Amino acid sequence: MEGEVRFDAGSRGAYSTDASNYRQIPLGVVVPRSIEAGASAIEVCHRYGAPVLSRGGGTSLAGQGTNAAVVIDWTKYCHHLLAVDPGARTCVVEPGMVLDDLNAELAAHGLEFGPRPSTHSHCALGGMIGNNSCGATAQRTGKTVDNVRRLEVLTYDGLRCWVGPTGDDEMARIIGEGGRRGQLYRDLRGIRDRYGDDVRHRFPDIPRRVSGYNIDALLPEAGFDVAKLVVGSEGTLATVLRAELDLVPVVEHTAMLVLGFPDIADAADAVPGVLEGVAPVRLEALDDRLVEFMRAKHLHLESIDALPAGRGWLIAQYGGESPDEALEAAYTTLRRLGRNDDDEHVRLTSAPVEQEQLLKARESGLGATARAPGISDTWPGWEDSAVPPDRLGDYLRDLRRLFAEFDLDRPSLYGHFGQACLHVRIPFRLDEATGVAAYRDFLERAADLVASYGGSLSGEHGDGQARGELLVRMFGSRIVQAFGEVKAAFDPDNRMNPGKVVAPFALDGDLRLGADWRPGSHRTQFGFPEDDHSFSRAALRCVGVGQCRRPDPRGGVMCPSYQVTREEEHSTRGRARLLFEMLEGHEDSPVRDGWRSTEVRDALDLCLACKGCKSDCPVGVDMATYKAEFLYQHYRGRVRPMAHYALGWLPALAKAAKVAPGMVNALLNAPGIAALGKRLAGVAPQRDAPAFAGETFQQWWTRERAHRQPGPGEANAAVLWPDTFVNHFAPHIGKAAVRVLESAGFRVAVPAGPVCCGLTWISTGQLPVAKKVLRHTLDVLRPWIEAGTLVVGLEPSCTAVFRSDAAELLPQNQDVHRLSKRFVTLAEALLHHAPEEWHPSPLRRDAIAQKHCHHHAIMGFSTDTTVLHRAGVDVEVLDSGCCGLAGNFGFERGHYDVSMACAERTLLPAVREAAPETLILADGFSCRTQIEQGNTGRVPLHLAEVLQDAVPGERPEPTRFPGERAGRTVTAAAGLVAASLLWRRLRP
Template sequence: MDGEVRFDPGSRGAYATDASNYRQVPIGVVVPHSVEAGVAAIDVCARHGAPVLSRGGGTSLGGQCTNVAVVIDWSKYCHRLISVDAEAQTCVVEPGIVLDELNGQLAPYGLEFGPRPSTHSHCALGGMLGNNACGATAQRSGKTDENIVALEILTHAGDRWWAGPTSDEELERILADGGPRADVHRGLHEVAERYGELIRARFPDIPRRVSGYNLNALLPESSFDVGRLIVGSEGTLATILRAELKLMPTVAHTSMVVLGYDDITAAADAVPTILEQSDPIVLEGVDSQLINFEAAEHIGEDARSMLPDGTAWLLIQFGGETAEEADRRVEELLEALGRSEHDARVNFSDDPAKEEKLWKAREAGLGATARPPGMPDTWPGWEDSAVPPERLGDYLRDLKSLFHEFDLGDPAMYGHFGQGCVHIRIPFDMVTADGVSDFRRFLESAAELVTSYGGSLSGEHGDGQARGELLETMFGAEIVHAFGEVKALFDPRNLMNPGKVVQPNRLDENLRLGSEWDPTPYRTKFQYPGDDGSFTRATMRCVGIGNCRSQDGGVMCPSYMVTKEEEHSTRGRARLLYEMLSPHEDSPIKDGWRSTEVRDALDLCLSCKGCKTDCPVNVDMATYKAEFLHQHYKGRVRPAAHYSMGWLPLLARIASQAPRLVNRVLSTPILSTIGKRLAGIAIERETPAFAHQTFLAWWSEHSAGRPEPDPRAATTVVVWPDTFTNRFDPHIGCAAVALLESAGFDVTIPDASVCCGLTWVSTGQLSVAERVFRHTLAVLRPWLEAGTPIIGLEPSCTAVFRTDMPEMLPDDKMVQRLSAQTRTMAEFLLEHAPQDWEPPQVRRPALVQTHCHQHAVMGFDADLELMRRAGIDAEVPDSGCCGLAGNFGFEKGHYDVSMACAERVLLPAVRDASPETLVIADGFSCRTQIAQGNTRRTAVHLAEVLADGLEADDAR
């Protein structure tokens, strides 16, 4: 077939689970290059009797995207928007297209696909169709099944047709044509006739019934719509090859009001009145528990400031053709409720930027509740039940009572309250026999509770394995039998995603953890203080949300953005680390720390640390990679680049004894090529030139005759002479000294040879890194004991002091002091400069590349504020990691990925920048990538820009 066929252990391990509690190792993975290639793959599976699982983004919470089957991953290549009919407001798509990408392409038409789950940046339309996805915007649009025209489907046996509403005349024609399609339609018509009255009686008439097959779509009043039947069937009936979708006009203007309440049940009680008085396009509820979790995890700080008084809130958004129309609808609701925008429990906004911040905080709910700091881990299982909106308050009260009955505390509650759907992650005990037994008993009780309210087991995430076994409680035995009849019509051999929805696996088997979970503890170099000192627990931070599979935006995950490979996402790597440590006998990763599959998956991790901040559960793959490399190569010969790049500080120290000679050798084509090959460096790379005079040598001259500043004096600061500043770009250090001295500070610099240890950390030489750490602490001890600020100029080195060193030596008091006393130049000046100090006025536009480690560890707000005060009009492109990422972009085999990362946003932005626009990049890697990226521009450090401003001020 025309595609990528992968039956290797690494691929099987990466696809062994989704975002649920369940794990099943697939037979293999197929990535078709086209829809027709996918058809060919399913034909092969049919001939060999192999089960098939179609997969999009793989974020399912019910276990429907994990199975012992051949996984067809449509997301890498089958992602075309085939056609758009703007007049009819429809389009045709392939199953792998991501929702945000689709809506981006539809934007010029003023149209969009309405349902928008919180995973919109990476969820595929095929997955949305399989799961009947909804999201907050379903308040306006309805569920996915309400937004389709027809689906092109393929059965496991190879029968293929377009399924949609079927008139009596068309049904007669289909039956007359005969064949498998006729057999399916005849059988479906019989099911509709035989079970029609029971379907009308047992299917809840609520906005968010996602559980079970859509048998109601087969009724005459629903136009015998076989397409809608397929939606939400979770790949158990047929494969969706293409879909014709209904589109909606985009909302021109929006306004939002946030209403505060005493608790989440009171907020739920208010929903029916709001729906009676208004027609919002979004109506969401959140409680204070969720907000507290987000505060502890530093999520949505700006959004939290927009919440009015209360301990629970409703977020209500209105749309209109004009801003005035949207505002008026808010005002009308407030008047109907007897409230005003000036009330303490009301916050009104018509600022799209503020509204977006609120939505991002709301969409972070799953991540924020998965690993709440200082609390037990939480799990899905009963995370999306739905009831009639008018009964939501009472349901939540009874649900809270059920939590207390099972000693589960008060989990955070939030969700789509306007449609009666509530999201909850619950602190189940998933690792003991008693805990798993209680998990089962709770779900059985919860199923009875929601059914008593006329609700649905699932209001958004589907059944899969988590709720398939409970469908009889909700629908009764006869309807469940009808589901089986429908399944048999499409898939008589039970080879389409078996064990889900129909004849389901038990809800307490195939657990990712389970009562037999007892992984081997390992002694590691990093101590993982945020994960109980356990590397295993650290790798289990990943709960499968899949934000690392975003197509663009943010820093995480640069390698996935350019390769579109699951193994190259943060999630895929975390899955393989989990499998490596897993006690499961069927794990495809058999050789632990020596695993070549894990090594290869980590090889294209740039160690950018973007996931440390961008991942909702703060997976830190850069640290995990360093730990793995340390363990993997322990007692073994390493790749050449680990010696050449890892030991760069020492080699640079030697080279600085004769920099002109070394530069001449490195620039000689033949010698340079030989040297790069021996050193494991990409031959495409230019070797940066060593400075003729180091920063330390300059400092020795600059400070000659001066007394050493008193470490305890309030004006004393230490500028850290990192290897890159000291030996490659000393002019940056000189500029920083000039700037700090102009602000009234007494600068000093360690005169001993020092290093932060970054290059040894990034290459996994952690024993050496620890020795370097301890030497650095000894040199800095007088200043650390005195509380002297340490100023870092290279973001990656500064980040080592702030995070890597404390994670390796968390109990060392000097490490704690160093982490607390280390500041970026901008942070220090904003915090400690005299009140009457103002930065020099530059008054120029600038294109600014944020170093990925600064983004992840220190943040960039201080730099932006300092630039604002200096009159720099900063444009910060959403470029993510520059792609060089320290040693990564220099290593053999990484050049293409490195440049692809840079070409995605950064390098085109630099080329497009006007001549008068400064290009600012504080990171040595970022500046090097720009210099070597055919931009004809030289990037400068912020210290240089401000120091030049000093000279300009003096000249004036």
């Protein structure tokens, strides 16, 4: 077939689970390059009797996205918008298309696909159809089933056709023609006739009934709509090849009303009153527990600070053709409730940014409640039940009593309250036998509870394996029998995602953990303090939300390699899954070699160690740290790749080069030798390496300023950190920083001897060396640390080491913790620590800025934008993600194409298109190098260089030395140094 066929251990491990509690190892993975190729793959599976699982974004919470089957991943290639009819408000899409991508293409027509689950940035339309997804906007537009017009489906035995509503005459024609399609329609008509009255009686009449098959779509009054029957069937009936969707106009103007209540159940009681009169386009809710978790995780702090008084909140959004119309709709509701906007329990806003922030806070619920501080790990299983809206408050109170009966620490309650759909993650103990037994008992009791309210087991996420067994408690045995007959009509051999919904696997079977999960213990170099000092706990941190699979970073960084390759193994989630399999906790794991695993090594090879996941992942997965630990363990006692020696030991090479930088630079450009050097050093042949400055920053400091250096503890002292990159390659940046800091009243000091953060050794997994380097640095800085002196970093990656990595490598070292609190960026020093208020001269310049990944992940970039605005620089922070160079990554052989593809997504085109007078800002040495080597013709500047022009008074021209900017080649010298280091390591 035309596509990628993978039955290797790494691929199988990466697809072993979704976002649920369940884990099943697939037979293999197929990534079709076209719809026809996908159909061919299913034909092959049918020929050999292999089960099939069609998968979208893999974020299912009920276990329908994992199976011992051939997994077909449609998202890499089959993600196109095929047709749009603005007049009819319809479009045709392929199943792998991401929802946000679809709506971005439809924006020109003023249309959108209505349902918008919280995973809208990375969920696929095929998965939404499979799960009958909803989201907050379903308050206005309904569930996915309400927005599907027709589907092109393929059954396991080869029937391929478009299905949709079917009139009596058309049905008679189809059945009369006979064949496989005629038989299918005859069987479905018989099911309708036999069970129609049961369906009318037993299907709950509520907005959010997602559980079970949509047999009600076959009723005469529903138009015998086979497409709507297939929606929500979770891939158990047929594979969706293409979908014709109904579209709705984009709501142009909105206003948001936030109401505070004493408790979330009280908020639920108020829902019917809010729904009367003007209908909101969204009606969401969150409780104080969720706010507590978000605050502890530093998620959306501005948003939760904007909430009115209360311990439970309703968030109602209203739409209109004008801002005034939307605002008036909100005021109408407020007046009907007897409140006004002066009430401390009320917040009313029409500002789009504030509304988006509040909605993001609500959408972060799953991430905020997973790995919530102060309670045991939380899990899905009963995460999306739904009841009639007028009974929601009482249901919440009864559910809380059930939590208390099972001694489950008070979980957060939030969700789509306008349609009475509740979200909750519960601290089940799924790693022990008694906890698993309690899990089953609780779900059975909860199913009986929601059925007693006339509700649905699932109001959004489907049944899968978590609730398939429980359907009889909701629908009764006769309707469940009808579900079985529908399954048999489509898939008589039970090969389409078997064990889900119909004839389900046990709800307490195939657990990702389970009582038999026994991961090995691991002595590590990092302390993993946020994971109980356990690498096993760290590897469990990923819950499968899948934000790392966003095709576009949209304000974040993670995950640059996935954005380029669209490979599950190159997402943070895929790598986390492989690390979990590597722990040897399950006997059936496809990854059998532990730390020596080549599958894990290969998956981590394209990890840029950008640390974007540490901030952008809602549960804080830190793949850069995991990669460093893995590389240490994997290569311990073994020969490493040559790039680890040549690039990992860059600070040592730079120290040696400062003796004769001119000679070294001349050698670097020697014809023939350079190519050999790059080969020996494991460096990409396409790369030019930075050349060494004629005089280091520390040498300049000793010659020009050392006599003015303050001592530890002296007033207004600040240590300027001479990182390897500024010191040896760009000393003009250090000089500019000195001038800027002095203008703000600091007395600058610079360490005299060699110091280093150890970053290059950390990123290549040479952790014992990194620890040794860090200890030496702490010895040098000890007098300044003891005095509490501020230390100012210019290179973001080095600053991030002292703010994050160092404390994890040396968790018992108190000096590390003291230093982390006093190590700041230049912008932070000026804005928060300057001895006197800094008054720059207004520059009146425009700029675009590439924020360094570590800066974004650890320190945050908002302080820099504030400082720039104060200096009169109108800066646009590029939504470009990682620059792609990422320290040593972009220089290593085999990474060049991915590195440049990352840069060409947004960064390099934006730099090329910038006006000549627009400043290009990039604090990171890697970012500046990528821009310089990216055929842009532009010279990027560090923040210190820009601010130097804003310092009042005459600006001295910094001394520039030959080769201070990017050089031309990585040389034989690098290869010789690498060979020398290797010999020193291996000699007796």
